[in-house]
Amino acid sequence: MKKVIIETSHIAREYRMGSELVKALKDISIQVREGEYVAFMGPSGSGKSTLMNIIGCLDTPTRGKYVLNQNDVSDLEENELAEIRNKEIGFIFQTFNLLPRSSALDNVALPLIYAGISKTTRTERAMEALRNVGLDNRAHHKPNELSGGQRQRVAIARALVNNPSILLADEPTGNLDTKTSYEIMDLFDKLYQKGNTIIMVTHEEDIAKYAHRIIRLRDGLVESDEINPNVTKVVTVA
Numbered sequence: 001m002k003k004v005i006i007e008t009s010h011i012a013r014e015y016r017m018g019s020e021l022v023k024a025l026k027d028i029s030i031q032v033r034e035g036e037y038v039a040f041m042g043p044s045g046s047g048k049s050t051l052m053n054i055i056g057c058l059d060t061p062t063r064g065k066y067v068l069n070q071n072d073v074s075d076l077e078e079n080e081l082a083e084i085r086n087k088e089i090g091f092i093f094q095t096f097n098l099l100p101r102s103s104a105l106d107n108v109a110l111p112l113i114y115a116g117i118s119k120t121t122r123t124e125r126a127m128e129a130l131r132n133v134g135l136d137n138r139a140h141h142k143p144n145e146l147s148g149g150q151r152q153r154v155a156i157a158r159a160l161v162n163n164p165s166i167l168l169a170d171e172p173t174g175n176l177d178t179k180t181s182y183e184i185m186d187l188f189d190k191l192y193q194k195g196n197t198i199i200m201v202t203h204e205e206d207i208a209k210y211a212h213r214i215i216r217l218r219d220g221l222v223e224s225d226e227i228n229p230n231v232t233k234v235v236t237v238a
Contacts, residue, residue: 003057003070005165005197006032006055011064011074012220013050024050025061026220032199034165035193039211040201041168049170052201056089056168057081074175086114090159092168094174098143098158104130105139108158115162129157150181156187160196167191169200170189173207185210 025047032038040048053059054066054193057073060081066074070086073081087090098107109126117125130136133153143151152172159167169188175183189210192198202208207229216223 002034004031005069005130006030007065007067007069007201008051008054008061009065011054011061011066013047013054013059014062023220025054028064028217028220028222030199030215030222030225032166033092034197035192035195037188037198037210038200038214039208040199040216040217040218041203041205041208041214042223043203045219047050047220048201048217052168052199052228055166055199056091057085086111086162086164090162090164091129091222092152092155092159092167092169094171096143096155096175098151098154102142103140104135104146104154104157107143108161111158111162122232125156125161129161130154132160145181147185148176152176152180152184153187156184156191160191165197167196168196169198171201171203173202173204181207 008028008030011028012023015022015024027195028047028051029206040051042048048188052058054061057068061074064074065072068084073084098204105123105126109122112125117234123193127136127139130139133156134186135150135153135157138146138150143154146154173184176184185207188198188200200211208214211228213225213227215225
């Protein structure tokens with residue numbers, strides 16, 4: 001059995017908004033093993049994005065424990081979290097978050113600059129990452145010269161370039177048309193087949209059906225956590 005790469009134990013996240021205490025997460029305990037493909041689902045306000053932010057070390061829990069790749073990251077300082085984010089986690093966002101004046105190649109190479117990799121090696125690795133998503137022939141194009149699907153492929157290549165432990169995808173098809181969305185999800189499936197650990201936030205049932213496990217959240221709690229027995233069929237909660 002593959003090792004547990006993500007483990008949250010009774011984590012909660014609370015925010016103070018004026019005089020109101022918002023309990024975004026109340027008590028979340030989950031495990032994700034290396035090589036799993038998991039979708040977080042739930043209505044607006046369910047806590048799925050907050051949970052994604054904590055797993056991605058963009059936020060820390062108010063209470064509870066979060067262990068990432070056998071390291072307790074629950075109480076780390078921001079500079080320590082930033083180092084872990086760059087080393088362990090590849091982020092894919094709905095809005096792509098590409099630098100508009102930089103080429104696809106330079107966008108993909110960006111995490112390697114923070115990692116202190118030499119320019120020659122950066123270029124080689126960034127080109128290889130673009131090749132893996134079928135975009136090496138667009139390496140010198142800027143984002144405004146690419147389609148939405150191509151921009152998301154560049155973002156995926158950037159997320160993969162550091163060989164992270166986990167890929168975190170927040171509504172990765174939210175800005176794409178239906179045909180392009182399915183093409184991107186087919187690419188995710190190939191990444192999963194290669195052994196990548198993928199966690200995806202989505203509110204779309206037809207996108208979640210690609211995941212092999214679906215965790216549904218409601219009101220800051222896990223409503224259900226089930227293996228998807230058939231990748232083409234969404235698990236239905238009774």
